[in-house]
Amino acid sequence: MEASEMQQHFEGGRASDKESKRGGWTTFPFVIGSMMALSIAVGGWASNLIVFLITEFHVKSISATKISNVVLACSSLFPIAGAIIADSFFGSFPVVRIFAFVSLLAMIMFTLIATIHSFTPPRCTIGSSTCESPSNLQYAVLYMTLTLASMGSGGTRFTIATMGAEQFDKPKDQAAFFSRYYLTLYVANVISFTAIIYVQDNVGWGLGFGICAIANAIGLAALVLGKRFYRRVKPKGSPFKSIARVVVAAIRKRKTSPTFGSHEDYYFETAGNYMLKYLEDRVPTKRSFRFLNRAALKTESDRQSDGSYARSWRLCTMEEVEDLKNVMTIIPVWSTGILLSTSIGVSNSLTILQALTMDRHLGPNFKIPAASFLVFNLLATAISIFVVDCLILPTWQNLTHTPITPLRRIGIGHFINIIALVGSALIETRRLHVAQTHELIEGSIVPMSASWLVLPLVVMGIGEGFHFPGTVALYYQEFPKALKSTSTAMVSLLIGIGLYLSTIVTELIDRTTRWLPDNINDGRLDCVFWTLVVIATVNFGYFLICARFFKYKNVEDH
Structure with missing residues (x-):
C-alpha cells in the first residue's frame, strides 16, 4: 500500500470513529430544547391568528376563519416538502436550521406589524361598520409574514423529529425519543395556548409576538450549539422517485406481454430470493393492481450490452412495484x-x-x-x-x-x-x-x-x-x-x-x-x-x- 493510500485509509478510519461517537442522548437537550422553543413560537401566532385578524386588521369573523384555515393548512403541507428536501438533497440538520431562521424572520415581522401602527388600519370598535379596511400594502405585508411563518413551521416541525431519531441506533431509544418529543410538543402548545395568548389579549400584541421572536431565537441558538454533537445521515434520495419510475415504466410497457417461462425469467429482481418469497407469500398482492407488474417485465430493449439488466425509467424491480x-x-x-x-x-x-x-x-x-x-x-x-x-x-x-x-x-x-x-x-x-x-x-x-x-x-x-x-x-x-x-x-x-x-x-x-x-x-x-x-x-x-x-x-x- 502506498503512503498516500495509507494516509487516506487512516484518515477515513479516524473520520469514521469520530462520526460513530456522535449522536446519542448527548444531542437530546439541544434537539428537544430547540423543538420546545420553536413550537412555543409557532403556537404563539397560529393559535390566536383568528382573533389577531379580527381585532387588528378588522377582517370579518367568517373571513378570518377561512384565512386561518388556509394558513394552517399550508403549515401542515410544508412538512412533506421539508421531508423530501431533507431526504433527497441536504439532510435534516441544514433544513431545520434554514427554516428555523425563516420562522425567526416571520416572528420579527409579526412583532413589527403589531408595534408599528402604519402596518395596521386605524383602531376601532370590533364589529363596527365604520372600521377602515386594510390597504393593499398592509395586506401584502401580512400575507408575506404568514407565508414565511407557514414555511418556518412546516420546515421544522416534523423534520426535527426525524433529525432527533437519527441520533439513535436502537429502536428502543428511538421510541423513547418520540415519546419525549410528543410530550414536549404538547407542553409547548399548552404554554402557547395559555400564557402567550393571555399576553396578546390583555397586555399587547407587540409584547406577545416579541416573546415568540425571543423563543424562536433561543430555539435556533440551541439547535446550532449542538452542531458538533449531531450525527449526520447522508441524503439517500427521494423515495418518491422510485414510485414515479414504477408508474412511468408501467405506462410505457402497457402493451408489452410477458414471455413464456417461469416468473424468475421475465420479472426483474435484484434481491436474490425475494421473487420466490413474493410468489409464495404475497399471492394476493400479485393479483392486485396487476397493471403495475409490467414495470418489472424484462424485455430485449432493457438488456444492456453486457447482457445484464439495471433499474431505469423503463425497468423497475418487483420490490419497487410491491412498495x-x-x-x-x-x-x-x-x-x-x-x-x-x-x-x-x-x-x-x-x-x-x-x-x-x-x-x-x-x-x-x-x-x-x-x-x-x-x-x-x-x-x-x-x-x-x-x-x-x-x-x-x-x-x-x-x-x-x-x-x-x-x-x-x-x-x-x-x-x-x-x-x-x-x-x-x-x-x-x-x-x-x-x-x-x-x-x-x-x-x-x-x-x-x-x-x-x-x-x-x-x-x-x-x-x-x-x-x-x-x-x-x-x-x-x-x-x-x-x-x-x-x-x-x-x-x-x-x-x-x-x-x-x-x-x-x-x-x-x-x-x-x-x-x-x-x-x-x-x-x-x-x-x-x-x-x-x-x-x-x-x-x-x-x-x-x-x-x-x-x-x-x-x-x-x-
Missing part, C-alpha cells in the same frame, strides 16, 4: 382522515367565534382569551393518549388476549368525533336561544358561560387520542421500509388537505345559506354543526367499508 402497491392499498383508509380533519378544523374555528360572543370570565377579574379554550382539546388528547396506552390497551389485551388493532383505534376515534360534533350542535342551539331571548344588539355578549364549550372540546380531544396514534401506527407499520420516514408525514398531509377543505366547506355554506353572517347571533351555527355531523357520519361509513376490505401486509409485525 407502490402497498401504498395504494393504504390510500383509501388514509383518505378517510381528510374529512375527519375537515370537521375538526371547521369546529375549532367556529368554537373561537362562539367564545368571542360568550361570557368568558373566570371569577370577577380574570377573563379567559377566546383562543385559549382550544387548550382543553390539547389536554384531553394528551391525557387520553396516556390512559389508552397505559390502561385501556393492556386491560383489553389481558381480557381478550387480542390487541386493539390500529384500524379499530381509528374507528373509535371517528365515532367519538361524531359525538363531539353532536354536542357542539346542541350547545350552539342553546346559545342561540339565549341570544334571541335577550334580543342583544350587535357586539353584545350572550349571558351564557363559555365553559359550556369545554365539553365538546374534551370529547373531541379524546377522539383524537384514539385516532391520531392509531393512524401513525398503521402508516408506520404498513408503509414500505423505503417510505418509513414519509409515513409519519402523511398525517400532516391529510391534516393540511382537511384544513383546505374546511375553508371550502365554510365558503360553500357561506355562499349558499344565511347560516354564517358576521354577527353569528343572527346566524345558524347549529345548522353548520349538524351538517358536520352528517359529513362525519357518512365518512365513518366510508371508513368501515375501507377497513372491511383492508388486509394487513405486515401481520407478523402487527
Whole structure:
C-alpha cells in the first residue's frame, strides 16, 4: 500500500470513529430544547391568528376563519416538502436550521406589524361598520409574514423529529425519543395556548409576538450549539422517485406481454430470493393492481450490452412495484382522515367565534382569551393518549388476549368525533336561544358561560387520542421500509388537505345559506354543526367499508 493510500485509509478510519461517537442522548437537550422553543413560537401566532385578524386588521369573523384555515393548512403541507428536501438533497440538520431562521424572520415581522401602527388600519370598535379596511400594502405585508411563518413551521416541525431519531441506533431509544418529543410538543402548545395568548389579549400584541421572536431565537441558538454533537445521515434520495419510475415504466410497457417461462425469467429482481418469497407469500398482492407488474417485465430493449439488466425509467424491480402497491392499498383508509380533519378544523374555528360572543370570565377579574379554550382539546388528547396506552390497551389485551388493532383505534376515534360534533350542535342551539331571548344588539355578549364549550372540546380531544396514534401506527407499520420516514408525514398531509377543505366547506355554506353572517347571533351555527355531523357520519361509513376490505401486509409485525 502506498503512503498516500495509507494516509487516506487512516484518515477515513479516524473520520469514521469520530462520526460513530456522535449522536446519542448527548444531542437530546439541544434537539428537544430547540423543538420546545420553536413550537412555543409557532403556537404563539397560529393559535390566536383568528382573533389577531379580527381585532387588528378588522377582517370579518367568517373571513378570518377561512384565512386561518388556509394558513394552517399550508403549515401542515410544508412538512412533506421539508421531508423530501431533507431526504433527497441536504439532510435534516441544514433544513431545520434554514427554516428555523425563516420562522425567526416571520416572528420579527409579526412583532413589527403589531408595534408599528402604519402596518395596521386605524383602531376601532370590533364589529363596527365604520372600521377602515386594510390597504393593499398592509395586506401584502401580512400575507408575506404568514407565508414565511407557514414555511418556518412546516420546515421544522416534523423534520426535527426525524433529525432527533437519527441520533439513535436502537429502536428502543428511538421510541423513547418520540415519546419525549410528543410530550414536549404538547407542553409547548399548552404554554402557547395559555400564557402567550393571555399576553396578546390583555397586555399587547407587540409584547406577545416579541416573546415568540425571543423563543424562536433561543430555539435556533440551541439547535446550532449542538452542531458538533449531531450525527449526520447522508441524503439517500427521494423515495418518491422510485414510485414515479414504477408508474412511468408501467405506462410505457402497457402493451408489452410477458414471455413464456417461469416468473424468475421475465420479472426483474435484484434481491436474490425475494421473487420466490413474493410468489409464495404475497399471492394476493400479485393479483392486485396487476397493471403495475409490467414495470418489472424484462424485455430485449432493457438488456444492456453486457447482457445484464439495471433499474431505469423503463425497468423497475418487483420490490419497487410491491412498495407502490402497498401504498395504494393504504390510500383509501388514509383518505378517510381528510374529512375527519375537515370537521375538526371547521369546529375549532367556529368554537373561537362562539367564545368571542360568550361570557368568558373566570371569577370577577380574570377573563379567559377566546383562543385559549382550544387548550382543553390539547389536554384531553394528551391525557387520553396516556390512559389508552397505559390502561385501556393492556386491560383489553389481558381480557381478550387480542390487541386493539390500529384500524379499530381509528374507528373509535371517528365515532367519538361524531359525538363531539353532536354536542357542539346542541350547545350552539342553546346559545342561540339565549341570544334571541335577550334580543342583544350587535357586539353584545350572550349571558351564557363559555365553559359550556369545554365539553365538546374534551370529547373531541379524546377522539383524537384514539385516532391520531392509531393512524401513525398503521402508516408506520404498513408503509414500505423505503417510505418509513414519509409515513409519519402523511398525517400532516391529510391534516393540511382537511384544513383546505374546511375553508371550502365554510365558503360553500357561506355562499349558499344565511347560516354564517358576521354577527353569528343572527346566524345558524347549529345548522353548520349538524351538517358536520352528517359529513362525519357518512365518512365513518366510508371508513368501515375501507377497513372491511383492508388486509394487513405486515401481520407478523402487527
